[in-house]
Amino acid sequence: MSKELFDTRIMPVRDKMYRYALSILKSPDNAHDVVQECLIKIWKKRQMISTIDNPESWAMRITRNQCYDWVKVNRYNLLQVEKSDQADINSADQELLFKDREVWLNKIIDTLPAKHREIFHLREVEELAYQEIADILSLTLGEVKISLFRTREKIKELINKLDTYGLAN
Amino acid sequence: MKKGIFFIVLAFLSAGVFAQGEVITSYFNKYADNDAFTKVSVSSKMFSMFTEMEAGTEAEQEFLEAVSKLKGLKMVMADSIADAKALYKKATADVNKAGYAELMTVADPDQSMLFSIKENNGIIEELVMVVGGGNKFVLLSLYGEIDLKNISRIARDMKVQGLEDLGRMHHDKK
Amino acid sequence: MDSRTKLLLEKYWRAETSTAEERLLKEQLGTVQEASAEANYFKAIDRRKQQVSEISFQHPGKRIYYWYVTIAASLVIGLLVGTGLWQRQQSSSEYTVHDPEIALELTRNALLMVSSGLNEGKDLSAYQLNQINKPKEIITNKSNSNIY
Known part of the structure; x- marks a missing residue:
């Protein structure tokens, strides 16, 4: 059973x-x-x-x-990984960002704080309902919604920037 | 007469407060002459010697930390008895009767496990483990200041590699 | 891109879409030929979805279930037999181990046994360890259902 x-x-x-x-x-x-x-x-x-x-x-x-x-x-420092990546995106070779869309998305996601990144992943990749995400992360429904809203807002901003510079190819 | 009663009451009181390891002690006595059961005790003096040792690895450190606050270890075990299951039932009943608080049990058709504790002011002073099934039986008592978090980390640190090492050490000694 | 998709997209960026709508959106934009940054974004998400674990998991069953505990127990017994302690003690009622080296090995194996027992029986690590030193809260069997 x-x-x-x-x-x-x-x-x-x-x-x-x-x-x-x-x-x-x-x-x-x-x-x-x-x-x-x-x-x-x-x-x-x-x-x-x-x-x-x-x-x-x-x-x-x-x-x-x-x-x-x-x-x-394992005393594995996630924060350090984040930091180095974050430093990366500012100075990153723009060319590379567009060429490899996976790298590009990774860069964006890596700039997010851990919690937002998890919420983003669970929603966008796993397509879970808000309530399920809230349950998994022990957050309230509102917190999840706000987090996702901010993340999307940020991504949209980045996308707009890329499109205006006409480099998105 | 009155004095007698006083002493009996006192005896009961102290039994309630100080009866550490009463179950294991009774099993020590019960199986004193039974070759199938092995009985071991590690004294507090021995434990105090362990704390003077230096740890080489992280797992070792974890182990020494767990050991540093212990005051004693007693075990009764057998690995070739006929009805370990029945003995397990008897032992768990004895442990419960003795007033230990059940921490967790794992019931399985083949082998079961019970962990019980005795605590004082939020500090676990004794941990009793009973394992029984097949032809194996273990009754173990740990005394001292017991940090379950620390103890539960030992196995995770050692993992398979650690077990292999332990096995090798044991063979080397032979 | 048709107007309906555009509308949906706007809704998406405002985080007002349902999971069903988002799925639809991703399906449409994930396969589109267009190479806008937006389309790339959805394609990249789609790629993430393709990641698979290749994890094969055989039910460990009872044998593995208890093997830590059983091995540790055997080690203790083996140690006792190996060092002659098993035989020696039969002649005396004194069970205390006097050899520090043996005592240490014994304690190590005994603690490993207890430790693996604690780990086997219950997922102490993730949920209850913070509370483990407050024994009133660790009526583990009964509180299992509270984990989630």
């Missing part, structure tokens, strides 16, 4: 968990490890799955906690 629930409710989420972990940790290897650990944890608690309203959010929340745990244990 709980085994089936694990297979039908948790296993299909593992790519989402991976992408979420990747968005936080940035390293595919580390994200992979963390998700493995999460799956083991959830497997051990599989009896609980039937008692949970939204196992998907639950799994994502566990992933988030595990990521930050991993950061703590």
Whole structure:
């Protein structure tokens, strides 16, 4: 019974968990490890799955906690990564920004504070409802909405800038 | 007569307050002559010696930190008894009866686990672990000032590599 | 770009779109030939969605479930047998270990056993460790459902 629930409710989420972990940790290897650990944890608690309203959010929340745990244990400094990236974007080769749209998006996302970045990821990439995002990050609905609004506003601003300079190609 | 009652009352009172490791002690006595059970005790004197050691690695540091506030360790274990499950049930009942607060249990058809604690003013003074199933049985008591957070970190730090190292150490000694 | 998409886009930037509308928008703009910065943005998001984990996960089952605890327990027993402690103690009722080296190894293995037990049984790390020193709040089995 709980085994089936694990297979039908948790296993299909593992790519989402991976992408979420990747968005936080940035390293595919580390994200992979963390998700493995999460799956083991959830497997051990599989009896609980039937008692949970939204196992998907639950799994994502566990992933988030595990990521930050991993950061703590490994004394991995996310802030430093952010800072160096942020410095980068100001002096970045504009050309490069447009050529590689992935790099371009990464640069934008990297300038966001961690919380906003997570919300952005969960909404834009995983297409989760506001309430689900609020649950995963233990925030209020309002906080999530405002965060996303600001992020989009910022991105739109950047996009406009790029389009006006006519470099978007 | 009155004096007698006084002493009995006193005995009860002190039993309530100071009865550390009462379950494990009773199991020590119960299986004193049973070869299938091994009984071990590490004294507080020994623990105080550990704290003088220097840690080489981070995992080691974590371990020494966990150990530094401990005052004693007692274990009764067996790995080849017929009905470990029944013994587990008996032991968990004894632990509960002795007034320990249950911290967590893991029930599994094959092997079950119980963690119970005795606390005083928010400090965990004793941690009892019972594991039973198949032909294995473990009853373990840790005394002192117990920091569960710290202890639970030990296994995570050591992980598989650590276990392999421990295994090797043990073989080297033979 | 048709007017409907344009309208939707405006709504999107004001963060007023529903998930369904956003999906529609991304579908349309993610595949469009246009190379505006806006289209690039949606294409980049689409790319992110393609990332897959290639994680294969076999149910560990009971064997792995308990292997830490079991191995640690075996190590303790092995240590006792290896050092002759198992035999020696049968002749005396004194169980205290006097050799510091053995005592240390024993304690190490015992703590590893306790530690792995704590980790196996419950996800102490993420949720309850902050509260673990307030024992009243750690009636773990019953409070499991509060995790989420």
